[in-house]
Amino acid sequence: MAEGGALKGHMARALRQVRRYLEAVDAVVEVADARAPFTSRSPQLAALMEGRLHLLVLSRGDLADPATTRAWVDWFSSQGIEPYVGEGPGDARLVSRLRRRLARAPAAFKPRVLVAGLPNVGKSTLLNSLAGRRRARVGAQPGVTRGKQWVDLGSFWLMDTPGVLPPHLGGTRRLVLGALGLVGPELAGPEEIAAFLLKRLGGAPAFRQALGRWGVEGPRLPAGVPGQEPLGPGQGGEPPGAAHGPGPGQPAAGRPPAGGGAAGADGRALAQVVLEQVARQRGLLGPGGQPDIHRAAAVLVAAFRAGELGRFSLEHPRMLAGPGQGA
Ligand SMILES: Nc1nc2c(ncn2[C@@H]2O[C@H](COP(=O)(O)OP(=O)(O)OP(=O)(O)O)[C@@H](O)[C@H]2O)c(=O)[nH]1
Secondary structure, three states: OHHHHHHHHHHHHHHHHHHHHHHOOOEEEEEEEOOOOOOOOOOOHHHHOOOOEEEEEEEOHHHOOHHHHHHHHHHHHHOOOEEEEOOOOOOHHHHHHHHHHHHOOOOOOOOEEEEEEOOOOOHHHHHHHHHHHHHHOEEOOOOOOOOOOEEEOOOOEEEOOOEEOOOOOOOOHHHHHHHHOOOOOOOOOHHHHHHHHHHHHOOOHHHHHHHHHOOOOOOOOOOOOOOOOOEOOOOOOOOHHHHOOOOOOOOOOOOOOOOOOOOOOOHHHHHHHHHHHHHHHHOOEOHHHOEOHHHHHHHHHHHHHHOOOOOOOOOOHHHEOOOOOOO
């Protein structure tokens, strides 16, 4: 497919560029999305680190489920990666913790630092916050990537351009990244993402309540079945709602939901019913008063991305197939 070929070419170029940047740095601050810290990382980066200091920032922590984020921080720490959580664009606490960590180097050594991550994950926001007012004080440092600008932050150099890492799009990864807005609609459209969100989060009582506030009442959304879709090379994922155990009105995990539940059945049909209600409640009607499913899906996805439905994570470390995955 021509489009797929172009995308592959684009990703290969991005990776080549990051490799060049890596030759010039001693430390990488990798940015991933706190709502899916496994899938929003580049699978290639770990292999390229080669002894460089590797710090991980989980951006958009303000939009993720806090308990799930704490579980991810513990999991990454157990894998030898230091995670820092950003609680909003320009989080001052995150920035000062990172600056302190990067400054902790031998006196004679001034590390050169690259911020890297998937497209739209929050790299520039972090770069700007780290550089702060010193952004104006940039200069080309001799002996490193020609033409690259560096910000002198006293105890370390910051490359003034972020490294863009290519995503892994296999299996449901494409939909996870689409839900987070890290890949464009040409790779994951709103209706597909909405169906995915309803399937993955439908078992979480807080998500159902949020939809209830939108006037969406049924049918019964699927409850999670632990281990059903493990994260890893095959990439699936249990709904995080299931990780916290069944809530009020939610069937015990492993049992099919009562009352016309849709777990394992036709997720798209379920999404259609939910999106019709969203469309009617929001007055998103097409010719002849028909509910406009496409616009309803776009509204639902946008609300999820902006955190208007609440703080939800799409992945939990319990979904990992085994120790060592994804480090
Ligand atoms: N809620 C929230 N939004 C964030 C956070 N960090 C970044 N954003 C928002 O995410 C969006 C994308 O951020 P950018 O910094 O432009 O992302 P990027 O990775 O540089 O994007 P590209 O240049 O497209 O690769 C912006 O609207 C930011 O305001 C965060 O911690 N919380």
